Amino acid sequence: MINTSKKYKIIISGGGTGGHIYPAVAVAQALQKKLPQVELLFVGASDRMEMEKVPKAGYPIIGLWISGFQRSLSLRNLLFPVKVLYSVWKSLGIIKHFKPDAAIGFGGYASGALLYAATIKKLPTIIHEQNSYAGITNKILKNRVDIICVAYDNMQRFFPERKLIKTGNPIRQDLISISNLKQEAYVHFNLDPSKKTILVLGGSLGARTINQCIEAGIPHLENAGIQLLWQTGKNYVAKPHGSAVVSVPFIYDMNLAYAIADVVISRAGALTIAELATVQKPVILVPSPHVAEDHQTKNATALVEREAAILIKDSEAKEQLVEECLSLLKNEAKQVQLKNNIASFAIPDAADRIVNEVMRLIEERQ
Secondary structure, eight states, rough: OTTSSSOOOEEEOOOOOOHHHHHHHHHHHHHHHHTTOOOOEEETTTTTTTHHHHHTOOOOEEEEEOOOOOOSGGGGGGGHHHHHHHHHHHHHHHHHHHSSSSSEEEEHHHHHHHHHHHHTTTOOOOEESSSOOOOOOHHTTTTTTSSSEEEOOOGGTSSGGGGGOOOOOOOOOGGGGGGGHHHHHHHHHHHOOOOOEEEEEEOOOOHHHHHHHHHHHHHHEEEEEEEEEEETTTTTTOOOTTTTTEEEEEOOHHHHHHTTTTTEEOOHHHHHHHHHHHHOOEEOOOOOTTTTGHHHHHHHHHTTTTTOEEOOOGHHHHHEEEEEEEEHHHHHHHHHHHHHHHHTTOOOTTHHHHHHHHHHHHHHHH
């Protein structure tokens, strides 16, 4: 049995996008609850968002000089092998200095370098794959790590089945119970409790197609008596509208936003889908066509096959999105079906499941 009072050291790596960073932070928080004396260290890419987000969450982080391989012809690709070798070498130094008991990777190139170094040092290693279509870093590591935690079924297409553990995607714990937050949420966002509410999400940077569709459709929505809570992303500034439209670059209180959402319009990132499954909201997904291996479409398709979401292609959103949303708001039976079916994808204790696997691995190596 693992000694929960012992000071274990765990190294965590993952980044590039919020879909890698936020699950990593959720696991770090779960580790602190189960192992109160744990010492944590994050490793990320030196020029990516984790260098800001992780310290804000209260954790130390070391940056690696690494970036992705450009799919288009680029002189930067000449530096790619140099960056990889340097980052693995630096990761070996970090491990030598920090002396971790285990390493956990959440995807991204920094995670690949750190976890590769950890396997050279024979450390207990775990990777977590958030999407229904495996990322390239995790596929490279599949034969080297000890355990592969996943969020979707049928991941033996990408990984050795004997290593697979279905844990789900870790989410923020304040989303577990939101049913009693409605009144507070209407006041917080200055919205009308008597009106139906559409929540629009496009990620922290925004989704241009979704934003343009919503901007053009606002008069139609207002005429239907619908109000809008709209996360535009930092790269898009919405025009001034009336009191029925609340637009902000980023929504920090997502528990309150989900509490009053009757229908959600969103991209199909793995973390967002995990949140939507937990809060059980009917959703129209517009997958981004600009992500690696088109994994957002694959995430969305996994839900659509179980009648747990509606999918509209990015190329068809201009013609279909607003009308589809209004149709769904009028169809309560369809809303109930979507809520019930998306709930089957929820694994609210995903972070704890991953922590249990980490503790089991450490115990086996003691």
